[in-house]
Amino acid sequence: MPSRLTVSVLLALALGGGGVVAHHSFAVFFDDTKSVEIKGTVTEFVFSNPHAVITLTAARTSGGALETWRVETNAQTLLRRRGWTASSLKAGDVITVQGWPSRDGKNYMRMRRVLRADGTELGAPPPAPGTDPSGERR
Amino acid sequence: MTRTVAFALALVLAASVAAAQQKPPDLSGYWGAGRAGQVDPQRVAQLPPNTVVLRDAGAVEFPANEYGGLRVKPAALAAAKQWKPADDMSISRVCQPPSIVYAMQGPFPMEIHQGTELIVMKLEYYDMVRIIFMDKRGHPEKVPHSKVGHSVGHWEGATLVVDTVKVSASTITNNGLNHSDNVHVTERFWLSADGRTLLGLQEFEDPDVLENRGARFMAWDRVPGEFVLPYECDPSFALNYVK
Numbered sequence: 001m002p003s004r005l006t007v008s009v010l011l012a013l014a015l016g017g018g019g020v021v022a023h024h025s026f027a028v029f030f031d032d033t034k035s036v037e038i039k040g041t042v043t044e045f046v047f048s049n050p051h052a053v054i055t056l057t058a059a060r061t062s063g064g065a066l067e068t069w070r071v072e073t074n075a076q077t078l079l080r081r082r083g084w085t086a087s088s089l090k091a092g093d094v095i096t097v098q099g100w101p102s103r104d105g106k107n108y109m110r111m112r113r114v115l116r117a118d119g120t121e122l123g124a125p126p127p128a129p130g131t132d133p134s135g136e137r138r
Numbered sequence: 139m140t141r142t143v144a145f146a147l148a149l150v151l152a153a154s155v156a157a158a159q160q161k162p163p164d165l166s167g168y169w170g171a172g173r174a175g176q177v178d179p180q181r182v183a184q185l186p187p188n189t190v191v192l193r194d195a196g197a198v199e200f201p202a203n204e205y206g207g208l209r210v211k212p213a214a215l216a217a218a219k220q221w222k223p224a225d226d227m228s229i230s231r232v233c234q235p236p237s238i239v240y241a242m243q244g245p246f247p248m249e250i251h252q253g254t255e256l257i258v259m260k261l262e263y264y265d266m267v268r269i270i271f272m273d274k275r276g277h278p279e280k281v282p283h284s285k286v287g288h289s290v291g292h293w294e295g296a297t298l299v300v301d302t303v304k305v306s307a308s309t310i311t312n313n314g315l316n317h318s319d320n321v322h323v324t325e326r327f328w329l330s331a332d333g334r335t336l337l338g339l340q341e342f343e344d345p346d347v348l349e350n351r352g353a354r355f356m357a358w359d360r361v362p363g364e365f366v367l368p369y370e371c372d373p374s375f376a377l378n379y380v381k
């Protein structure tokens with residue numbers, strides 16, 4: 001018969017040993033007390049779940065060196081209801097992305113909205129903060 | 139003779155009215171993205187003691203080390219604290235669906251298809267499909283664990299009550315806290331007075347993990363003519379984070 005300690009360790013391994021996750025958490029990955037805005041050129045757009053991803057090159061500061069950024073969006077299905085499609089963005093498009101930065105400081109962020117070079121918004125705008133039943137953060 | 143016939147007709151009419159009144163509401167249709175439901179004090183008062191209402195339904199998510207008042211047993215708490223967010227961002231893990239404990243409260247739509255012996259809930263989130271047996275069967279001992287578990291339901295007046303067991307271990311709060319294979323989930327679903335909103339109360343207990351019980355109030359708004367979309371999770375998404 002296993003001891004209480006052994007049972008606890010086994011339970012901890014069972015619960016923490018992987019295979020029990022969902023998609024990653026917005027609250028854990030991104031800092032919603034900060035905002036980030038980058039303007040850059042799209043190099044790739046993958047329109048899939050659990051999140052679509054925009055890859056673009058952008059400079060952190062005006063005239064600075066170009067860096068690669070990856071922008072995670074809402075779930076693709078939620079974006080589709082806001083008018084996005086797989087062809088909404090293509091390589092070479094110049095866009096401005098507003099959103100929340102990754103907590104770990106990587107060039108990785110979560111999108112709130114995307115503006116095209118002419119200033120028009122891509123898709124329907126996100127709901128006002130605090131009024132969002134569909135979860136702008138998922 | 140005429141009075142007898144009239145009396146019989148009145149009895150039939152009364153029985154029909156009573157039957158109509160007892161007929162359960164039709165929950166069928168498309169229900170838009172889930173959101174937090176208003177916490178109903180009367181229903182809270184009816185919850186078993188030792189139950190905490192979590193305020194993370196809909197778009198809200200708890201940050202790391204926040205479990206909404208759930209009292210977590212030491213082993214499970216240790217496992218939760220060992221969890222690192224980046225652990226989830228791997229090809230092998232990023233598309234693993236959560237269980238209904240987490241999936242039902244998320245901001246995704248669902249379809250309900252209601253029959254008399256079966257109710258089907260088709261969730262957009264991770265393409266999950268729940269079957270709720272309404273034919274008074276119990277939970278089979280040998281039914282395998284799964285992320286949707288095994289559900290049986292019944293009507294209490296206009297409220298659908300669903301009892302679910304055999305739910306595979308999965309996240310509770312999407313921040314490292316997981317329930318075990320022994321979680322027991324009870325859900326209640328009812329319509330708002332105008333029929334436009336589906337309201338839900340989820341309760342769960344897991345003596346392997348929790349010293350108390352959890353509950354969430356949820357809501358979905360009816361949207362005629364819509365359908366859930368295929369989720370079709372793409373695990374290559376995880377590669378974006380490690381690049």
